[in-house]
Amino acid sequence: MLRFILLVLLFLTQMVFGQGSTDEAAVKETIDEFFTGFHQQDSIQIKATVFNPVMQTIGKSKEGLTLVRTETFSNFLKSIVSIPEDKVYQEKLLGYEIKIDGDMAHAWTPYEFWLNDEFSHCGVNSFQLVRKDDDWKIIYIVDTRRREGCQ
Template identity: 55%
Template sequence: MRELFCCVVLFALGAIGYTQGSNASNEEAKNEVKQVIETFFDGFHKQDSTIIKNTVADEIVLQTTGRNPEGKTLFKTEEFSKFLKSIVGIPETVKFEEKLTSFSIQVDRTMANAWVGYEFWLNDEFSHCGINSFQLINFDGEWRIIYLIDTRGKEGCMD
């Protein structure tokens, strides 16, 4: 009976340790994903295509959705090379900042999703806000962005 009790206690301790280790590992992965996204925006703000390229996979997909002034839904896919050229080509006289306001990150094995709130400011004036939805894959220990879609609007932003 004593041996059975010892086995049960050891099993329970092992299960608790495994669960805690798993959560710690998941938290570590979430932090790594957040760091990749923050690095992406660091490159964005510095207008540095090399920094941005180091955060994305070769076949990244960029899309955006919103509504036009008449309320009709818009949906657009953008070529990554054109996106990079547009960021690098912003004149020095233009000040822009995408302020990240919230993060919700889920990770499962080699896949992660990050729902990131933002406000976009142009020359110190509020422009628009929305959500960036990132999909990332862990390629042999390195998280890379494979997909990014964002929403854009002016209403409900500063709540």
């Protein structure tokens, strides 16, 4: 009987931990799809990864004061699709730290941004996601941007 109980506990433990890694992979996939759309200037693909997103950037003014800028999602999309073809840009994600609780996920992704093959800036993206209809959707993105202290 004790063996049966231990076997059941082992099985349940594997199910719980297996689900977590599956969810983490799905969260990462949503973020990767967002950036694929971003780099291809594909507003339809970007829209497929979000649900009424809030977008903010944290940076510094010329005087060194902390600024928080909020951008509408529609303006973000317009700015991405209007980048001229002669501008080559790439946001390189340097890693993923993903935390999940039920239908909420958080992903922390350090990055470097390159423009025309030259380093522009670095920072961190912080994504909040919600599981909606069995898919993970981005509901909030806040990033930092800086030129110093980059890897």
